[in-house]
Amino acid sequence: MTGPRPPADRVVLCVFDGLRPDFVTPERMPNLTRFAGQGTWFREARSVFPSMTRVATTAMATGAHPRVHGIVGNAFYFPQATRSHVLDLGRWDDVSLAVQATGGRFVTAEPMGDVLARASRRMAVVHTGSAGAAYLINPHARDNGHWTLSILGREHGGTPEAVDAMIARFGPLPPRRLPRFEETDYAERVFREHVLETLKPDVALIWFNEPDTAFHYRSLGSPETLEVLRTVDDAFGRIVTWVDAQPDADRYTVIAASDHGQITMRDALPLCDLLRGAGHVGRRGVERTLDGARFVMTGGNMGEIRILEGGAARRDAIARWLMAQSFTGMVFTRGGDGIAGEVPGTFSLSLVDLDHARAPDLVFVLRSDDGPDPFGNPGLGLMTECDVPVGGGMHGGLNRYELNTTLILRGAGLPAGVIDRRPSGIIDIAPTVLATLGLPPAATMTGRSLLDPAAESEAPRIYETGLGCFRQRLASAERNGSRILLHGGRVD
Structure with missing residues (x-):
């Protein structure tokens, strides 16, 4: 049959x-x-x-x-x-x-x-x-x-x-x-x-x-x-x-x-130079060759930081420095209670489903808003210096x-x-x-078939945390146990 x-x-x-x-x-x-x-x-x-x-x-x-x-x-x-x-x-x-x-x-x-x-x-x-x-x-x-x-x-x-x-x-x-x-x-x-x-x-x-x-x-x-x-x-x-x-x-x-x-990117920041000025960058900084680096960082309008020298103390110091900067939008660290990360004021990587064994020590997102670009398109942000020109588009956050x-x-x-x-x-x-095609999903799939008419979603959940003047907020929704990230950013 x-x-x-x-x-x-x-x-x-x-x-x-x-x-x-x-x-x-x-x-x-x-x-x-x-x-x-x-x-x-x-x-x-x-x-x-x-x-x-x-x-x-x-x-x-x-x-x-x-x-x-x-x-x-x-x-x-x-x-x-x-x-x-x-x-x-x-x-x-x-x-x-x-x-x-x-x-x-x-x-x-x-x-x-x-x-x-x-x-x-x-x-x-x-x-x-x-x-x-x-x-x-x-x-x-x-x-x-x-x-x-x-x-x-x-x-x-x-x-x-x-x-x-x-x-x-x-x-x-x-x-x-x-x-x-x-x-x-x-x-x-x-x-x-x-x-x-x-x-x-x-x-x-x-x-x-x-x-x-x-x-x-x-x-x-x-x-x-x-x-x-x-x-x-x-x-x-x-x-x-x-x-x-x-x-x-x-x-x-x-x-x-x-x-x-x-x-749209409204400006580019020399984040590496700023970190160096704050005393966080070692002899080789965050260059492609990592000999002598204290940490490694990627860039764009968000990036990861992995500590190579200094352990949790250096991670915590960099996280606190980022949260004190006006250009920082969001900061995430490992662990915590599933909402707040290990470092006070940060969100947990698990809140955004990034808590894989390969995940970094620290993730930052530069500030953005819904303001219009020169062509009237909503969405403006900042990025670290890279090959994309100011005025060009970026994503990652x-x-x-x-x-x-x-x-x-x-x-x-x-x-x-x-x-x-x-x-x-x-x-x-x-x-x-x-x-x-009539096939079941893999056991590792966290998404759900859109053909399922019973896939109901809950009301959005709003999370907020911060340190000092730094406050960040994240909105997500749950649908049949699957998390959908709606938006996040800094709260003024």
């Missing part, structure tokens, strides 16, 4: 890196807006913390928070793999170090690719982002007999034969130019003409690196960025048109999603416009033209994909 037929036979998942849902309008993205009217739009969907691409990618792939999947930053100190530098998961050589050091189990939660493989289902990925993100969306693709194309080239991923085959069929990989117009068009053609038409996998995923790149380097509202939005929207429109033309189109579920949002993601589903019995405002998240994507 066989069970009931699953809601769909195939899932097509299109990810727009960094796309804020308030940018999905008829003027900017007409195809995606039209698609939203055909499906259910989970308007209050959220990313995880840190709201960084490689962390969020792994959350999408595993349906789990960082406390479970173990990828705690785009870059983080991981001495199990190397003590010479901070591990940069955008680089394939660093990813390889981590994979080798962990015996192939760098991701500590079970990805949906593994669940699909056990059920003899196939997954194919076309990825235009970093080598690390292409790996993390289906970490064991080669072992599972799956297919992943990294548009960066054969030396940037674990399945170089896919690159060779696509060059043979579609010509040389496109040049790397800002914005990524050529990469978007090349990837969409490969996805539509090879993945969907030829491979016909059970789960087909395309990851557009735009509008994230344009947001970073061309700002959130410039004419060039608006052209990028139209380019990825046109690519999405061609994919949906292909699906709609299939004789079994009603057996396809299409998901449009983003991994995080972005806010807990501002609502960084956390709020695009998440729209069409098919699988979901109602059309509905805006669902229940808290949901990118952690719900993997269990939803599996449920759509």
